[in-house]
Amino acid sequence: MTQDSSPVTGNATLAVEPGWLRYGSVLGLPVLGGLIGWLVALAAGWVAGLRWAPFQGPFELIASLPQPAGTLGIAGFGVLAGIGFSSLMAAERLSVAVAPERVEFRRGRRAPAEVAGTDVDVVFLDRGALVLQDSAGDELARERTGIPAATLRAAFHEHGYRWLKSDPYGGEFELWVPETPAVGVRVDSLLRTRAHALKKRNDTDAAQLREAIKRAGFLVRDEKKQQYFRPRPQRNED
Known part of the structure; x- marks a missing residue:
């Protein structure tokens, strides 16, 4: 074990997941967020003075905040953002x-x-x-x-399960592109919608759409932001 x-x-x-990853994200992300916020507050005045720098408005606003309350506030916001990201990671x-x-x-x-x-x-x-x-x-x-x-x-x-190094049916997956005839109009539409969900990093919608595609008769594998499909094995009870 x-x-x-x-x-x-x-x-x-x-x-x-390993303990260092679970607890590291809980502790590390808020600290990292606070550090980034502190650095942004320190650099705001300098960046605001650069005419070519983007986001001049926000940096000018940060630079105009009274000190040290402004720096502490921005750092605190970074800590809260880190806690938020940590919570999202825990939920997934x-x-x-x-x-x-x-x-x-x-x-x-x-x-x-x-x-x-x-x-x-x-x-x-x-x-x-x-x-x-x-x-x-x-x-x-x-x-x-x-x-x-x-x-x-x-x-x-x-517990006696058979573990393999790779998918024995991996070679049967084909790259999906819009209007792939093999999947039919309905599944093609589902794959289009799922591609949009993947682009938006909406994991919940992507998982639900995977199940819908599975019920429609196809299995889906993701690789480098692309979707691959293969027909689902047929059974008498399906």
């Missing part, structure tokens, strides 16, 4: 509870999602996403994560 892969209630093993942080009978995913305060252990054939990381796949090649879960591969591999190995 590796660091950040520890037993939890029952016979499950919890896999989470994934934890995975692995047991023989199920795999549970938790992300922030969202309701947990589960996959039955008996349905899982292989597990692997694919470009920063944890993927659980069944024996037919269908994806039971695809969750973006910062948990180290060694931590995840140890947790799944501990």
Whole structure:
């Protein structure tokens, strides 16, 4: 068992991001934000005097603030911004509870999602996403994560899951471009909308659209801001 892969209630093993990353963001981002705010306040007068510098208005306003209250206020704003970013990161942080009978995913305060252990054939990381796949090649879960591969591999190995180095069906994915005939009009429209969500870094919408595309019969993989697709395996019960 590796660091950040520890037993939890029952016979499950919890896999989470390294402690230095979890606690470092909580403490480090507010400090970094405060430092940036302090530096901005110190440099405001100098930048405001440069005719060619952009954002002259905000820098002139900062430079006009009474001191030292102005510098402290800007630094405090930076601290608050850092706390905000830290909270957003915490809300998107994934934890995975692995047991023989199920795999549970938790992300922030969202309701947990589960996959039955008996349905899982292989597990692997694919470009920063944890993927659980069944024996037919269908994806039971695809969750973006910062948990180290060694931590995840140890947790799944501990409970008898088969861990692979890569996607056995990775070669079947094709690059999607608008109006790709193979996906049909409806899925093409969903992929267009999802491309916009990815561009805006709206992870929630992108995840929901991935599920909609999956229900429509296609699996999606992201790579370098581009979407790749392959047909979802067909079953009698689908």
